[in-house]
Structure formats: structure tokens, C-alpha cells
Amino acid sequence: MILLRTTLFRCMWLRFAAVASGAAISIVLNAGPGLAKTGAASNFFEVNKSIELLGDVYKEVSQQYVEPIDVSEFMSAGIDGMLAQLDPYTVLLDKEQSGELEEMTSGQYAGIGITIGTIGGELYVTSVFEGQAAAKAGVQVGDRIVAVNGQRVGDQPLEEFRTAIKGAAGTEVRFTVRKDGMGARKEYRITRGEVRVSTVPYAGRFGLAGYIRMTSFAQHTPAEMIAAIRALQQEAAASKIAMSGLVLDLRGNPGGLLSSAVDVAALFVKKGSRVVSTRERYAGSEQRYVTKVDPLAPALPLVVLIDGQSASAAEIVAGAIQELDRGVVVGENSFGKGLVQTVVTLPYDHTLKLTTAKYYTPSGRLIQKPLVHSNAHCLESQRKVLLSPEAYDSTKVYYTLNHRKVYGGGGIKPDLPVRAPEPSEYEKALEKDGLVFIYATHFHRKHRDFPMQKIAVTTVFKEFRKFVDDKDFVFRSASQQQLDSLKTVIGKEGGEKDSLLSSRLQAFDEALANWTKRGIQRDSLRITTAVQREIIRHYDERAAWRDRIEHDPVAAKAFALLADQKLYEQLLKP
Numbered sequence: 001m002i003l004l005r006t007t008l009f010r011c012m013w014l015r016f017a018a019v020a021s022g023a024a025i026s027i028v029l030n031a032g033p034g035l036a037k038t039g040a041a042s043n044f045f046e047v048n049k050s051i052e053l054l055g056d057v058y059k060e061v062s063q064q065y066v067e068p069i070d071v072s073e074f075m076s077a078g079i080d081g082m083l084a085q086l087d088p089y090t091v092l093l094d095k096e097q098s099g100e101l102e103e104m105t106s107g108q109y110a111g112i113g114i115t116i117g118t119i120g121g122e123l124y125v126t127s128v129f130e131g132q133a134a135a136k137a138g139v140q141v142g143d144r145i146v147a148v149n150g151q152r153v154g155d156q157p158l159e160e161f162r163t164a165i166k167g168a169a170g171t172e173v174r175f176t177v178r179k180d181g182m183g184a185r186k187e188y189r190i191t192r193g194e195v196r197v198s199t200v201p202y203a204g205r206f207g208l209a210g211y212i213r214m215t216s217f218a219q220h221t222p223a224e225m226i227a228a229i230r231a232l233q234q235e236a237a238a239s240k241i242a243m244s245g246l247v248l249d250l251r252g253n254p255g256g257l258l259s260s261a262v263d264v265a266a267l268f269v270k271k272g273s274r275v276v277s278t279r280e281r282y283a284g285s286e287q288r289y290v291t292k293v294d295p296l297a298p299a300l301p302l303v304v305l306i307d308g309q310s311a312s313a314a315e316i317v318a319g320a321i322q323e324l325d326r327g328v329v330v331g332e333n334s335f336g337k338g339l340v341q342t343v344v345t346l347p348y349d350h351t352l353k354l355t356t357a358k359y360y361t362p363s364g365r366l367i368q369k370p371l372v373h374s375n376a377h378c379l380e381s382q383r384k385v386l387l388s389p390e391a392y393d394s395t396k397v398y399y400t401l402n403h404r405k406v407y408g409g410g411g412i413k414p415d416l417p418v419r420a421p422e423p424s425e426y427e428k429a430l431e432k433d434g435l436v437f438i439y440a441t442h443f444h445r446k447h448r449d450f451p452m453q454k455i456a457v458t459t460v461f462k463e464f465r466k467f468v469d470d471k472d473f474v475f476r477s478a479s480q481q482q483l484d485s486l487k488t489v490i491g492k493e494g495g496e497k498d499s500l501l502s503s504r505l506q507a508f509d510e511a512l513a514n515w516t517k518r519g520i521q522r523d524s525l526r527i528t529t530a531v532q533r534e535i536i537r538h539y540d541e542r543a544a545w546r547d548r549i550e551h552d553p554v555a556a557k558a559f560a561l562l563a564d565q566k567l568y569e570q571l572l573k574p
Contacts, residue, residue: 054078085385087355087371089341095349105257107197107218110169112190114139116162119434123153123161124181126437127541129197133190141538142441143177146185150174167192180445181438196220199256202545203228205235208244209562211549214264217256217313222263229267229296245301245562247555248317251331251420255312258289258340258359265320266291268302268327275320278340278357285357301568302327303558306412307420311335318412319361325402328571329414330558336369336411358390363398365408366390403574415571418557424523426516427530429475430468439467440534460535461528477516483509 058078062071076092083090093101103109113132114125123145128135146153148164165173169192176187199221202213210232214221229246236243255261258276265275269291277288304318304327315334321327340357360366370392394409407413423431430436476484487505495501520527529551537544549555561568 087339089337089339089353090355091353092346093351093353098349098351101343101351101353104216105218107199107216107220109166109195109197110192111166111195112137112139112173112192113195114165116145116165118158119437122181123158124437124441125177129195130541132195133193134188137188137190138186139177139188139190140179140444141541142180142437142444143186144181145175145177147176148173169193181441183445198224200224200228202542202549203232204546204549205232205243206549206555206559207563208241209559210236210243210246211249211555212246213249213545213549214314215253217253217260217264219257219260221256221260222267225264225267226296233297243300245303245568246297247303247305247558247562248327249305249555250310250314250318251305251307251554252309253311253314254309255314255337258313258316261313261316262289262291265317266293267296268298268300268321269295269324270298271295273320273324274362276316276359276361278359280357301562301565303561304329305554305558306331306334306414308332308335308411310412311337315367315412316359316361319365319367322412322415323362323398323400323406325400325404325572328416328561328568329412330416330418330561331414331554332417332419333413334367334411336367338366338368361398361408363400363406365396365398365406366392367408367411368392369410402572404572405574416557416561418554420552420554421526424519424526425477426475426520426523427527430473430527433473435468435471435473436464436531436534438471439464439531440538442467443535444538460531461524464527464531475516475520477512477519480509480512480516483512 058075062069062074079092083092112134113129114134115127116123117126118124119126125134125139125141125143125145128139128141145161148161151161151164153161165175167173172189172191174187174189176185178185197218199216199218200212200214202211204211210229212225212228212232214225232243232246258278262275265273269275271291271294273291275289275291277286279286302321304321306314306318306329310318310331311334315337318329318334322329338358338360339355340359341353342356344352344354346352358366358368392409394407396408398406398408400406404415483505490496490501490505533544533547533551536547561571
């Protein structure tokens with residue numbers, strides 16, 4: 001399996017289970033053919049010598065160190081440190097983590113079709129997949145889970161309850177919820193089944209333009225894309241209109257399978273087009289991936305949206321569309337991951353996700369950004385592990401099919417840069433505490449059949465602010481927090497005894513508080529929009545997606561570009 005995915009999921013792989021030394025040996029020996037290609041017999045000796053040395057150090061420290069050692073964790077720490085010298089994507093996975101990787105790449109798992117999250121210290125249902133067992137049973141967004149299989153939530157770590165809800169297909173899970181967080185208690189008994197998570201959660205038409213949102217590249221992504229494109233084409237034909245183009249939204253897409261990326265690109269580019277090539281460490285290892293089918297939408301104007309979290313497979317598609325001059329890339333610089341991972345099965349239910357190649361766009365550019373090791377304190381004494389790492393030159397010029405200039409060494413740069421507005425500090429603080437979600441949950445409890453089109457814009461912000469105040473939510477801006485730190489320093493130095501200084505600090509504090517309040521008021525429209533959208537999501541997930549896109553300035557720029565054929569064609573010229 002060839003995998004392309006960013007470090008967005010690496011947090012799940014920080015703890016490693018015990019691996020016997022035999023497994024470590026098998027990792028090295030699996031690389032035997034590569035060693036043979038070097039023609040250096042001394043390499044084989046060095047490998048065996050290193051294994052023996054590693055085993056002796058592990059044995060001596062485990063048995064002789066002055067304090068007792070958890071030998072499993074000790075070995076895991078050693079493997080973790082060894083792999084950390086390479087790149088962030090080469091990691092060892094235990095049985096559970098290997099299963100999570102399989103779920104992400106296949107897009108399928110055994111469960112009931114919900115996602116859950118911890119909000120305000122409580123466990124909530126945050127989304128329900130349409131057509132799955134939970135949705136059929138009546139589980140809703142905003143339901144607060146209070147017990148699973150008779151075990152009360154709060155008695156055990158929340159992660160254990162997430163695991164308990166999953167299980168083998170055909171088995172039953174029993175859990176109790178409070179409807180809409182604080183409503184009536186209800187118990188569900190639901191039989192688990194195979195759940196397929198859609199990687200194309202929304203597709204729709206906005207005026208004359210089509211829009212498709214893709215969240216990852218799994219095995220079934222190409223089929224979902226085909227279905228979405230055909231549905232848009234049929235809808236346009238039924239309405240007797242000609243679509244002005246298609247927006248493919250890859251923002252926040254962390255990647256997935258290389259094969260899926262090639263198949264998605266094949267829907268838009270000519271048959272026989274090279275989408276990407278990969279090169280391993282040895283000469284002559286280049287493998288080119290070309291499209292093998294006729295495109296489904298060969299001439300429909302295309303805009304691809306990317307941002308700083310568009311990575312790996314998403315960058316392959318965006319890069320191919322850009323360099324083959326098949327469409328215009330709009331948004332912000334992508335993540336910059338040009339490394340390919342291969343999944344290697346190891347003993348004791350472990351898996352090694354190993355970087356085995358680099359990928360290159362059709363013009364030959366490597367978009368990998370320079371690697372920065374997270375263990376900064378180790379850099380001073382870091383050993384020279386990589387013998388000849390490739391330099392990432394961001395100034396080297398490459399050319400598209402139409403001879404437009406593009407650059408490597410740091411992600412895909414959009415043809416039309418458009419920066420999405422950053423949420424304010426206040427918005428981030430509300431999101432962190434889950435207050436928008438909880439308010440929407442309470443709203444849904446009070447208005448079971450509330451008509452969404454009648455949500456009054458003028459009253460939502462006022463009612464939400466009152467709700468936040470009742471929750472004793474205290475917000476201190478970054479400036480106010482810095483002032484708090486200054487007051488602490490002054491207090492330690494005895495400055496609080498200076499009445500003039502104290503009065504001026506108090507006046508400054510009040511001025512900052514008023515300035516912060518004015519900032520919150522300026523953000524009222526954006527906050528209200530976010531609250532309204534979350535309310536809508538509690539009633540209708542698709543309606544919430546549409547509302548998000550309608551209020552998205554980057555998507556609006558893409559739709560405007562498709563409506564301006566002259567500008568669109570101009571951007572594709574040298």
C-alpha cells in the first residue's frame with residue numbers, strides 16, 4: 001500500500017507498544033535488496049554490528065540500570081528516537097494504530113456511524129452519518145452520551161468509551177444519551193455494521209457553477225467523485241443550463257492513497273497524461289503514473305481550492321491540474337509534503353509506515369518543504385544519519401504545459417492567491433470551550449421543528465452573548481493577558497504600593513477591556529454566522545454545508561473567476 005498523508009494524524013502514533021528485537025532485525029533485513037544494490041559488502045557487516053550493539057545496550061541497561069525500567073516502553077522510546085532522525089512520517093504503529101491507519105485509507109470501519117467529541121468535559125455526538133445504523137435509530141447531533149454498555153461516562157477515560165462504541169460488525173452496543181445535552185434520557189441498542197465514511201461530503205450547484213468538497217483520498221474516492229460529477233451534470237441538464245465550471249475544494253485535505261490521487265486527476269486531464277512520478281533512493285527506480293481512461297469532464301473549466309493543510313495526494317492533484325494547465329489553482333500555499341510512505345507489516349501486530357520515495361509533479365518539481373526536527377534540544381548533538389539528503393530549492397523554475405512558471409521546494413503555490421480570513425481570538429476561545437456547539441444544542445432542544453429560514457439575525461448574537469455570560473465564560477485577549485503578566489512582575493517588585501502606577505495600570509486595563517469589547521462587536525456578524533450555521537447543522541448537515549460555502553469568501557472568488565471567462569483563460573497563459 002502506497003500512502004500519502006501529512007503529520008495531521010501523527011499525534012495518534014506517539015506511543016508505541018513493545019517490539020521484540022527479532023522484529024527490529026526483520027526491519028533491517030527487509031532492506032537487504034537495497035543494500036545489495038550498493039555493492040558494498042561492508043554495509044552488511046555494519047548492519048549486523050549495529051544490531052548486536054543495539055541489543056547489548058538494551059540488555060545491559062534494562063538489567064543493570066539503577067532504577068527499574070519498563071522494558072517495553074524503553075524499547076519503544078529507542079525506536080521512536082531512531083525514526084525521529086529521519087522524517088515526521090516514518091513511524092511504528094501498534095495493533096490499534098495500524099487499525100486506525102487502515103480505516104483512514106480504506107474509509108471503512110465497523111461501528112454505528114457517528115463521531116463523538118469531548119466538549120466542556122462531556123461526551124457529545126458531534127455528527128451522524130446519513131443512512132447508517134445510528135441515524136436510523138434516531139441518534140442526533142448534540143446528544144450527550146452518559147453511559148456505554150452500562151458504564152457511566154466519567155468513571156473511565158473518555159478514550160475508552162470511544163473504543164467501546166466501535167466493535168465487530170454484527171455485535172451490539174448499548175448506550176444512554178441525554179437528548180440535546182440536557183433533555184430526556186434515552187437508551188439505544190444498536191447493531192454495529194460496516195460504515196463507509198464519504199470522502200465527498202458535499203456536492204452542489206451554486207448559480208451556474210458546480211462545487212465538490214473532498215476531505216481525503218481513500219479507496220472509494222474516485223467512484224464518489226464520478227457520482228458527484230455526474231449528478232451535477234444531470235442536474236444542470238434537467239435545468240437546461242450550461243455549467244460555467246467546477247470548483248474542486250481540497251482545502252484541509254491531508255491526502256491518502258497515491259492511486260486515488262491519480263484516478264481523481266484522470267477525471268479531468270487527457271488520457272495518457274503523466275500525473276506524478278516517484279523515485280526511490282536507487283538510480284533507475286523512477287515510476288511514472290499516467291492516466292489510463294478518458295476524462296469524465298475533459299473541457300469543463302476547473303478551479304482547485306487549496307490551503308496550508310492541503311497535503312500529499314491533494315497536492316498531487318492540484319499540481320497536476322496546474323502544470324497540465326487544465327485549471328486554475330486558487331487559495332493559499334499548500335502544506336508541502338513530497339514524500340511517499342509504504343506500509344510494511346511487522347511481527348506482533350505492528351506496522352512500519354516507512355518513507356520509501358519522493359514524488360515529483362509532471363514538470364519534475366519536488367514540492368517537499370525543508371524538514372524541521374521537533375526535538376530541538378537534540379539538534380546540537382544530532383548524529384549525521386542521512387548521508388546525502390536532497391536539497392529543496394524554492395528558487396528553481398519549472399514550466400507548465402503552456403510554459404507558465406512554477407516553483408518547487410515548499411508546496412503548491414496558487415495561480416490566484418486568496419487568503420481566508422483568520423478567526424479572531426474571541427472566536428477561537430468560543431470554539432475551544434465548545435460554546436457555539438452547546439448553544440446550538442440547547443436551541444435545538446427548545447425548537448424541535450424550528451424552521452431554519454426564520455432564524456433572526458438581529459437576535460441570534462444578543463441571545464448567544466447572554467448564553468455565554470450565563471456560562472461564566474471569561475475572555476481575556478492576548479493584550480490583556482500580557483498586561484496581567486506585567487502586573488504580576490510589578491507586584492513581585494513591590495510596584496503595587498505605588499498608587500500612581502496602580503491607577504495608571506487600572507486605567508490601562510479598563511481601556512483594553514473596552515477595546516476588546518469593541519473588537520467582539522466588530523466580529524458580531526461572523527460570530528452570528530457561525531452560530532447560525534451550527535444551529536442549522538443540528539437540523540440538516542447538508543444545509544449547513546451549503547450555508548458554509550455561501551458565506552465563504554474564497555469560494556466566492558472561485559465562483560467569480562468561473563463567471564469571468566476572460567480572466568480564467570488569462571491566468572492559464574504564460
